[in-house]
Amino acid sequence: MAGLRVKNLKKSFGTNTVVDNISFEVKEGEFCILLGPSGCGKSTILRLIAGLEFQNEGEIFIGEKEVSSLTPKERDVAMVFQSYALYPHMTVYENMAFPLTIKKTPKQKTRQKVIEAARLLNIEGLLDRKPAELSGGERQRVAIGRAIVRNPKIFLFDEPLSNLDAKLRSSMRVELAKLHQKLGTTMLYVTHDQTEAMTLGEKIILLEGGKIQQIGTPKEVYEKPLNLFAATFIGSPQINLIEGKLITEGGKTLFQSERFSIELDPEEELKKYSGSRITIGIRPESLNPGDGPIQGYLEVIEHLGSETIIYLKSGDARLIARAPSDFQGKAGDRISLSVNPRKIHCFYNGTRISRQD
Numbered sequence: 001m002a003g004l005r006v007k008n009l010k011k012s013f014g015t016n017t018v019v020d021n022i023s024f025e026v027k028e029g030e031f032c033i034l035l036g037p038s039g040c041g042k043s044t045i046l047r048l049i050a051g052l053e054f055q056n057e058g059e060i061f062i063g064e065k066e067v068s069s070l071t072p073k074e075r076d077v078a079m080v081f082q083s084y085a086l087y088p089h090m091t092v093y094e095n096m097a098f099p100l101t102i103k104k105t106p107k108q109k110t111r112q113k114v115i116e117a118a119r120l121l122n123i124e125g126l127l128d129r130k131p132a133e134l135s136g137g138e139r140q141r142v143a144i145g146r147a148i149v150r151n152p153k154i155f156l157f158d159e160p161l162s163n164l165d166a167k168l169r170s171s172m173r174v175e176l177a178k179l180h181q182k183l184g185t186t187m188l189y190v191t192h193d194q195t196e197a198m199t200l201g202e203k204i205i206l207l208e209g210g211k212i213q214q215i216g217t218p219k220e221v222y223e224k225p226l227n228l229f230a231a232t233f234i235g236s237p238q239i240n241l242i243e244g245k246l247i248t249e250g251g252k253t254l255f256q257s258e259r260f261s262i263e264l265d266p267e268e269e270l271k272k273y274s275g276s277r278i279t280i281g282i283r284p285e286s287l288n289p290g291d292g293p294i295q296g297y298l299e300v301i302e303h304l305g306s307e308t309i310i311y312l313k314s315g316d317a318r319l320i321a322r323a324p325s326d327f328q329g330k331a332g333d334r335i336s337l338s339v340n341p342r343k344i345h346c347f348y349n350g351t352r353i354s355r356q357d
């Protein structure tokens, strides 16, 4: 087991720079998520770390050792792909044993390792089957098992759950979290799914366009997004963004849009932007039916059982708010919303200007 560190990593394909001066660290034993939309360079970063691709600039360290010029085998990392990449003509046992077989590991030891991994993944009963005789979830377990038997220093997962249906995905998420607790191995996990990132990760590295947008715990990136990209990419339903002007008046700091005015938390930092156009972000759970500054009309009501999500229109702005499960209301009703001023995120030119405790 070892930690991982990449420093000023850069990769271009022709003139297209897809990994742009990226630096981050994954601590020994940490479950770290690389999160970002499709095409932002996630797989390329994993491939660079695994040695399947070579960077144009920068360095990669596994533990204390620089591995940038080593072959994939010498790096001692195991990668699990979305596509499983199992050998169709081999049984589950043979697939899982494969990395040890090519290393000419003694049969007895191989057997022991395969059984151990199969037990961990609950697939002992499937060892004689061929991949075609397995469900998607079972195949993905086999692919993970094949990585486990290698006992790598680091696991790299590239969207391993993307091909599974929603229900299976959420149960596999729990399995993966348990697996990490049991193995304690350093894991770097790629996904475009913010829910997966929020639930699995101890640390999230958020990427867009080959650049890091924010690094933090799930709580930090959710509660203190550093820019509009981070604010909108994380959180479901999405954060509400409203444009307007920041003004200071009689000791108060106000946000004024076309339709309403909200008193903000009186932060010193915000006062500097008095008179400027800013964007505020309010998460749906911080916007609730009740006495407050925002008025609108209900458009759609979603009863989810444990809560109600309401969609409303306020002037030109469309907003999403969270309401209790017993919320009464129908499309067309007039409604007012209250906002917690401490939960308003302020951005100037796309960058966060409000702090949050």
Ligand SMILES: Nc1ncnc2c1ncn2[C@@H]1O[C@H](COP(=O)(O)OP(=O)(O)O)[C@@H](O)[C@H]1O
Pocket (backbone or CB within 6 Å): 013, 018, 036, 037, 038, 039, 040, 041, 042, 043, 044, 045
């Ligand atoms: N071998 C390659 N040759 C040229 N362009 C590539 C190659 N691999 C990836 N790219 C490009 O690099 C960008 C990032 O790709 P990728 O790392 O696969 O993104 P992600 O995994 O985040 O979806 C994409 O625009 C993709 O088209």
Ligand SMILES: [Mg+2]
Pocket (backbone or CB within 6 Å): 042, 043, 044, 158
């Ligand atoms: Mg990818």
